[in-house]
Amino acid sequence: MKVNLMHGAGGEVMGELLQILTRLEHNNAGGVGLEALDDGAVIPLGGLNVVFTTDSHVVRPIFFPGGDIGRIAVCGTVNDLAMMGGRPIALSCGMIIEEGFETGDLERIVRSMDVALGECGASLVTGDTKVLEKGALDGIAVNTSGIGIADRVIRDNGLQPGDLILVNGTLGDHGMTIMTERAGLSLGEQLKSDVAPLWGLVEKAMHAGEIHAMKDPTRGGFASAINEMARKSHVQVRISETDLPVRRSVKSAAEMLGIDPLQVANEGKVVMGVPAKDAGVILEAMRSHPYGRESAIIGEVVAGTHVIMETSIGGERFIEPPVGDPVPRVC
C-alpha cells in the first residue's frame, strides 16, 4: 500500500494509516495513552494530570478569511488540550520552511500565533526551524505540541444515555471557507473560518456543570467526531436536523460543491455530552462567551449504536463518518 491524500484526511481511510503508526508497545505513560486515540494523552505526575498533545499544520492557502496557518497551529493544539479538560500552559513550535518563503509572511504568521496564545493564556516556550530546498515542500509546515494541566480529565468516550449533545455554534465554517477559497468561488456573503482557541469557553462550561464527554470536530467534521464519541461510548446519538446550526452561506456553498457541511472541518467548535439536568446552565455559560454565542442543544444520547439524524421533514437517516475529509490539507 502507498500513502495517499485520503490517509491524512481524518476519515475512515486514515484508520488504515493509524494502524501502522499506533503499532507500538510503549504507548502509555500511566494515564491516557496513544491507544485511546483521544484528543491528547494524560500523564499523572506528582498529583497533577499533565495533558500532552501534538499537531502538524499544512493548510493551503496559508492565509484565508478568518485566520491563517499560525492561528490554526496554536488553536489546534490548545483545543486538543482543552478537550481533555486541560488548561493550556506551554507550547512548542517546529517549523519546516521552503527556500524562498517570504519573511514578511513568516512575521505575519508569528504575530497571529501570539494573538491566539494571548487569548488563552498559554506561551510558546521552545521551537525548532528547518529550511528545505525549493520544491521539497509547499511553502511551510508548522508543528505544535502542547502541555496543559487538567483538574478533571474529560474523555471523548464518556457519553451516557440521557445526556444532551451541545455544540458552541455553526458547523462547517472552516472547511467550506478553505474549499471555496480553493475553488475561487465568490458568494454573496463572505465565508469565514471559525478558527479560535476554546479554553476560555470550555473552562466556563466546566465550572457551570458536569461534562461527560468532549471532542473538537476538526478533520472529518461533526459527522466524524460524533460517530467516534458514540462508538467509543457504546451508545446511540440522535441529532435533530432542525436544531443543527449551519450558516446559510455554508449551506449554499456546500450545495454548490456537493459537499456535506457536517463532514468538513471546524477549528473553533466543541461537541459536548452533558447530563440533561446541567444542560441549561452549561448552555447559558457557553452563550456568555464570545466563541459560544450561537451554542445550541442539538441532540440526545440513548441506548444503542450509531448516530441517527431526525430530519426536518420527520424522517430518519444515519449520519455516517466520512470515508475521507473531502478537503485535503484543511488544517
Ligand code: MG
Ligand atoms: Mg481533537
